[in-house]
Amino acid sequence: MTISEINFDGIVGPTHHFGGLGIGNLASHRHAGEVANPRAAALQGLDKMATLARLGCRQAVLPPQPRPDMGLLRACGFAGTPAEIIGQASQAAPSLLSAAYSASSMWAANAATVTRSNRGGDRRTHFSPANLVSSLHRSIEPQWTTAVLREIFADASFCVHDPLPPATPLRDEGAANHMRLSDPSGDDSWDLFVYGEAQGTRFPPRQAEAACQAIARRHQLLPQRTLFLQQHPAAIEAGAFHNDVVATSCENVLLYHQLAFEDAESALDQLAADFQKSTGGPLYRIEIAANDFSLADAIDTYLFNSQIVRAGDDRDGSLRLISPLACQQHPRARAAIDKILADPNPITAVEFVDLRESMNNGGGPACLRLRVPIDDDQLEKIPASLIWSPQLDDRLRAWVISHYPTKLTLDDLGDFDRIEQTQQAMRELSSILNLQSIRPDVSF
Numbered sequence: 001m002t003i004s005e006i007n008f009d010g011i012v013g014p015t016h017h018f019g020g021l022g023i024g025n026l027a028s029h030r031h032a033g034e035v036a037n038p039r040a041a042a043l044q045g046l047d048k049m050a051t052l053a054r055l056g057c058r059q060a061v062l063p064p065q066p067r068p069d070m071g072l073l074r075a076c077g078f079a080g081t082p083a084e085i086i087g088q089a090s091q092a093a094p095s096l097l098s099a100a101y102s103a104s105s106m107w108a109a110n111a112a113t114v115t116r117s118n119r120g121g122d123r124r125t126h127f128s129p130a131n132l133v134s135s136l137h138r139s140i141e142p143q144w145t146t147a148v149l150r151e152i153f154a155d156a157s158f159c160v161h162d163p164l165p166p167a168t169p170l171r172d173e174g175a176a177n178h179m180r181l182s183d184p185s186g187d188d189s190w191d192l193f194v195y196g197e198a199q200g201t202r203f204p205p206r207q208a209e210a211a212c213q214a215i216a217r218r219h220q221l222l223p224q225r226t227l228f229l230q231q232h233p234a235a236i237e238a239g240a241f242h243n244d245v246v247a248t249s250c251e252n253v254l255l256y257h258q259l260a261f262e263d264a265e266s267a268l269d270q271l272a273a274d275f276q277k278s279t280g281g282p283l284y285r286i287e288i289a290a291n292d293f294s295l296a297d298a299i300d301t302y303l304f305n306s307q308i309v310r311a312g313d314d315r316d317g318s319l320r321l322i323s324p325l326a327c328q329q330h331p332r333a334r335a336a337i338d339k340i341l342a343d344p345n346p347i348t349a350v351e352f353v354d355l356r357e358s359m360n361n362g363g364g365p366a367c368l369r370l371r372v373p374i375d376d377d378q379l380e381k382i383p384a385s386l387i388w389s390p391q392l393d394d395r396l397r398a399w400v401i402s403h404y405p406t407k408l409t410l411d412d413l414g415d416f417d418r419i420e421q422t423q424q425a426m427r428e429l430s431s432i433l434n435l436q437s438i439r440p441d442v443s444f
Contacts, residue, residue, distance in 0.1 A: 003116055003186030006058035006379065007307075007369040008386075009049050010108035011396065011429075012042040013064030014404045014422050017413065018361060019098035021137045024203030024241035025362035026299055034360070038103075039404035041357030045106070045368055046396055048353045049388055052322065055351070056312015058379070059388035061396070062108050062370065063433055065144045066426050066440040068100040068419065072140050083416040090414030099137035101413050107363045108370040109244060110138065110174040111145050112160075113215050115191055116373040121220025124159050125374055128215045130174035131163040134206040139166065147437040155381035161218055164211055172211040175370055176242035177231075179249035181271075183279035184317060186251070186373060190271065191216065192227045194243035194261070199233040206241055207231075227271060230262040238295035244366050246298055250308035250319055252283055253346055257298050258290045284345040293336045301326045301333040305364030308347065320349040324364050328352045385434040395432050403428070 020032025053059045070082060076096055078085045089097040105111070112127045129146045132138035142163040149160045164170045182189035193212035196205020209228060216226050231243055235257070240246045247256035252275070254268075261268075268285060275283040288303075298304055307322040321340070327333040340347050353365055374382075385392075403425035405412075412418065426440045 001185070001187050001375055003182070003189070003373050003375055004058065005186070005371045005373055006060055006382075007052060008060045008062045008108055008372060009045060009369045010062045010106040010111070011064050012038065012045045012106045012358065013067060013103035014038050014042075014425050015067045015101045015408070015413075015418070016041045016103040016106070016357065016361070017098065017101065017408045017410065019095070019102065019137070019410065021095075021099060021102060021104070021135065022241065022362050023135050023206065024236065024239060026239040027360055027362040031360040033410060036408045037357055037406050038408050039400055039406045042400040042404055043397065044355050044357055046393060046400070048322070048355060048365060048368065050393055051351060051353055052309065053388045055309065055320070057309050060382065060386045061388065061392070061433070062111065063148065063429055063435060063438045064103060065105040065141060066438065067103065067422055068097070069140045070100070072100045073097070082419060086414060086416050086419065094410060094413075097413050098410060099140070102137035104138055105141050105145070106358065107367040109176040109367050111141075111370050112149060113172070113175050113178045114370060114372050115178070115180070115219045115221060116189065117220050119188070119225065120222040124157055125153070125372065125378065126219040127153065127158065127160045128172070128218065129160070129163045130172045131166045131170065132173060133166045133168060133171050134173065134204065144437070148435065151435060151437045152383060152386060155378070157378050157381060164214055169208055170211045170214065171206060171208045172215070173206050173242060176244040176367065177207040177212070179243070179247065179254070180371070180373065181249055181254060181275065181283065182251055183281065184251060188279050190225045190227065190275065191221055192229060192249070194229050194231050194247070196231045196236055197233070203236055203239070203241065205231065205236055207243070227267055229264045229267065232259045232262045234259045235295060239299045240295065244305055245302065246295070246304050248304050248306065248308060248366060251310065251346070252279070252281060253286065253308055253319060254283065255286045255288075255304065255308065255340070257288050257293070257295065257304060259295055286340060286343070286345055288336055293332050297330070297332050301330045302359060302364035303327050303333045303336060305366045307365045307369065317346055318348040319346045320351065321347060322351050322353060322365050324359055325352045325354045325356070326359060383434060385432075399425070399428060399432060
């Protein structure tokens with residue numbers, strides 16, 4: 001059986017703004033309060049999807065979530081008509097209003113952890129929507145995420161679990177802290193979970209080991225094919241709030257910074273030996289030395305947030321990087337990429353993508369996508385209305401241009417008219433994508 005990945009990219013929502021809400025997210029804080037361009041952000045995301053589709057990668061879309069979340073504002077003590085609630089919140093608690101308007105669901109890598117049972121279990125594709133309890137603005141996402149995933153992946157070959165209980169010891173931020181390795185068929189696979197431990201770092205770790213273990217159990221993953229690695233405290237301290245800021249993987253390639261993991265050498269050595277024995281081929285461990293490329297460089301450029309993909313015409317086992325434009329413009333990042341391309345490993349090409357709006361809020365190419373391992377039969381079970389096509393791309397671009405502002409500030413969030421604008425946009429998107437779960441609650 002052949003298992004391949006389909007990328008579900010989050011569409012940037014019309015309320016994309018720079019609220020500085022991300023805990024430990026240096027880019028988010030650096031650009032807090034700046035003028036955002038939601039239209040450019042959404043079009044840049046669509047451009048990336050089109051690039052992947054042009055390369056022959058399987059590509060689909062995930063919708064933004066309806067905003068603002070009036071339930072959050074009501075739960076925090078604001079009352080009255082929607083207009084009154086928005087007005088009160090904008091004066092008394094602007095950061096709370098920013099959270100209610102957050103478009104952070106665009107970073108689909110945090111939507112869920114997705115695995116395909118690795119030579120055990122029920123052989124289904126399992127989803128665990130992330131509870132995202134570490135951040136207020138993201139903690140409002142799981143209910144919508146779960147509903148959307150259950151509508152999209154309704155076939156019995158998929159299993160969408162409930163999020164883990166919303167408790168700090170089970171804090172979970174989804175696929176950004178999970179990596180999958182496999183042979184070229186995708187069927188002979190291993191799952192790597194990465195968690196953080198509080199060790200005097202200035203930022204709290206946002207993925208708990210207990211959450212990783214719970215997900216592995218509920219997804220019925222074989223223990224001998226499942227690794228739990230600790231993120232290096234230095235990486236968290238430097239601003240790597242998720243593992244996908246310092247490491248990534250695809251098939252038989254593991255690309256990571258020297259300081260991505262804490263005391264993982266022996267575990268990775270054993271993984272490489274097991275991989276070679278089972279698949280008959282090597283695991284390519286590409287470690288980028290800290291002396292050549294610092295953690296600060298990694299966070300500034302998001303090199304490790306590149307996607308590694310197999311293009312549709314890459315039949316020789318070669319892979320390619322989809323990297324932020326910042327990597328092309330940064331001398332040490334470009335040198336690191338050139339070395340990867342020159343060394344003997346499957347990565348042979350790179351494509352650079354402009355995601356400036358998302359990057360300024362702390363999200364690169366890999367943040368915007370949720371990888372879903374499926375077989376050909378499962379692909380047929382996914383709603384065709386979500387699969388990328390030139391026609392869908394045209395409709396989404398027209399929709400963005402029609403409904404998205406070119407400028408959005410924190411002060412603009414206090415304008416009640418913005419609610420009706422975003423509500424109308426979501427009604428139209430629900431029709432375009434044929435998804436009922438994203439229709440806004442027009443009664444608030």
